[in-house]
Amino acid sequence: MKKIFVLDTNVLLQDPNAMFSFEDNEVIIPAVVLEEIDSKKRNADEIGRNARMVSRLLDAMRTRGRLHDGITLDSGGSLKVELNHKSFNKMQEVFAEVTNDNRIIAVALNYRTEEQTKSEPRPVILVSKDTLVRIKADVLGLTAQDYLSDRVVSDHEMYAGCTTLHVHPSVIDEFYSFRFLSVPTLNLGYRLNPHEFVILRDELGTSKSALLKTSSDGKKLEPLFLSNEPVWGIAARxxxxxxxxxxxxxxxxxxxxxxxxxxxxxxxxxxxxxxxxxxxxxxxxxxxxxxxxxxxxxxxxxxxxxxxxxxxxxxxxxxxxxxxxxxxxxxxxxxxxxxxxxxxxxxxxxxxxxxxxxxxxxxxxxxxxxxxxxxxxxxxxxxxxxxxxxxxxxxxxxxxxxxxxxxxxxxxxxxxxxxxxxxxxxxxxxxxxxxxxxxxxxx
Known part of the structure; x- marks a missing residue:
């Protein structure tokens, strides 16, 4: 089932191409978002650059039709600048102050109310990088989520540049004898990156270990070429x-x-x-x-x-x-x-x-x-x-x-x-x- 995604300003200021990241679903940009983007376009920083890019992208989209009526995107979805779902009545019972954040939430809330009257209501999702906006939406029963398309990797998968391998002690002895190890012989099941560090530890539980570095071609494990001598009086601890x-x-x-x-x-x-x-x-x-x-x-x-x-x-x-x-x-x-x-x-x-x-x-x-x-x-x-x-x-x-x-x-x-x-x-x-x-x- 297709969904309706309502975008917060911070999503577009973080990634101007976010409006094209929701596949064949309907993307809604509340009018207040355009106001906030307009207020940022003269900034000399990255936020100002992104605000200007959003403006140019939306201007280019006007050649496909009237934005407030909705236009079709290459992904099969649609994009719409929303002008008609601004009623603040349902928000006033919980959040009475008419802030820009609350106005954006109100658009999503009104869309959800409208969809609930249909025989096959589409899910309405508010997308925001603002934690408090997502919390407010949750209080009102709205589905809200962070914008994840700009994430390079999930938190627990971040590359550390070092891995620990538990091996038979004979492998550690082989390294000290020949001063290198062939990566394919370790049968890791995955590739090591160039210059990735490897700590070998004895799988039998002894204190035997070795510190190695992957070669630039990723095929060998080599000893570190530096001794642990101080550098400008600073030694590695x-x-x-x-x-x-x-x-x-x-x-x-x-x-x-x-x-x-x-x-x-x-x-x-x-x-x-x-x-x-x-x-x-x-x-x-x-x-x-x-x-x-x-x-x-x-x-x-x-x-x-x-x-x-x-x-x-x-x-x-x-x-x-x-x-x-x-x-x-x-x-x-x-x-x-x-x-x-x-x-x-x-x-x-x-x-x-x-x-x-x-x-x-x-x-x-x-x-x-x-x-x-x-x-x-x-x-x-x-x-x-x-x-x-x-x-x-x-x-x-x-x-x-x-x-x-x-x-x-x-x-x-x-x-x-x-x-x-x-x-x-x-x-x-x-x-x-x-x-x-x-x-x-x-x-």
Whole structure:
């Protein structure tokens, strides 16, 4: 049976093509949604871009007929801008305030009431990324659901970059004897991704184990090529941190993604690796560090001072790590060091977009607050001879329309995991302090 889907504004602002994602069903866009989209179209950020795209798509649809009468889509479904189901009478008994959210819910409620009078009523479903809108709809007896088509992967299937295999101890002995293992001989039943890490454990329960890395062609398991020596005074404290350094210091891997909770060492390890590659080995001519000014793209002109002074509050976590690495003693020392070196640049993503960046070690912090389009825009700026590292915690997202399964960092991890030039690892153990680890786990 065909269904009626009523779309909330946030669905279209997250994915302008959402109106085409409901197969042969009827898609309803309430008139108030157009008003909200119109109010966002002048924004300079991703939301404004999506609002303008929605406007262009709807304008193109007008060639097929009058939108308020409904038009047929290529999928066999239909699209309609709703003007006639605006009555607020049924809403007033529970939610009396005439807000935009309540007006959208009212449209869905009126559609359901109308369908119930028919001999074969169609299900009416309100689609919203706003949790409270879905809760309100549920209170009123409406079916409501999140928009899932933009999700890259379900939460429990996110690629971790590391897998644990329980094998016979003879397999571990074979690895230590020959310094490699053939993946096909393990009979896993699935393929390993390039540069995916593997922990071998004895299936008989002894402490015998080994840490390996999948080759770039995915056919062999090899030892890690790095020893556990400190990098700019920073040594790996656990297996995942050692994996991260393996990816960060491998010049053949030009795209690295690191995810993990606060305090797992993502930023500190990456900065240490970047400083080694730029200052000591001279592999890259510059270390560029950027993070979103949340929300992404907002003008920072309201803060006092020149550009660097305005950026400092947003970039302070980066400076904190740099002060630790350079072991500065006084306030202001890090600025003098950076000015003297000239090869380290701290930027907001507002300024990094649109550039072409060759020969640089690029770090993008807080990448979980980027949309899929923003990640594509940034990574596609990377020039010849550059390496880019995306860092973030998908569990801490400030963007109003993103979640752990639909943000740009998760998107990049899933799309690049089978590529030979990329590597990923999820850091799990907090090393900032025992208190920080408890906070990440319990709060």
């Amino acid at each position: 656990n297996a995942q941190q050692r994996m991260a350094l393996e990816l960060l210091l491998n010049d053949d891997i030009s795209f690295v993604t690191l995810s993990g909770k606060a305090g797992t060492g993502k930023t500190l390890l990456t900065l240490a690796a970047g400083l080694l590659k730029v200052e000591d080995e001279r592999k890259y001519k510059k270390l560029t560090i950027a993070r979103p000014v949340v929300p992404m793209g907002k003008d920072i002109g309201y803060l006092p001072g020149e550009k660097d002074e305005k950026l400092r509050p947003w970039m302070q976590p980066i400076y904190d790590n740099l002060e630790f690495l350079f072991d500065t003693k006084k306030a202001g020392d890090i600025e003098k060091i950076l000015a003297g070196l000239g090869s380290i640049q701290v930027e907001a993503l507002t300024y990094i977009r649109g550039r072409s960046i060759p020969g640089q070690f690029i770090i993008i912090d807080e990448a979980q607050n980027l949309s899929k389009h923003e990640v594509k825009t940034i990574v596609s700026r990377v020039g010849e001879g550059s390496k880019i590292v995306l860092l973030g915690d998908p569990g801490q997202i400030d963007h109003p329309y993103l979640d752990a399964a639909s943000n740009g960092l998760t998107y990049a991890v899933e799309r690049f995991k089978q590529e030979e030039i990329s590597g990923h690892v999820t850091l799990e153990k907090g090393e900032r302090s025992h208190l920080a680890q408890l906070a990440a786990d319990l709060l």
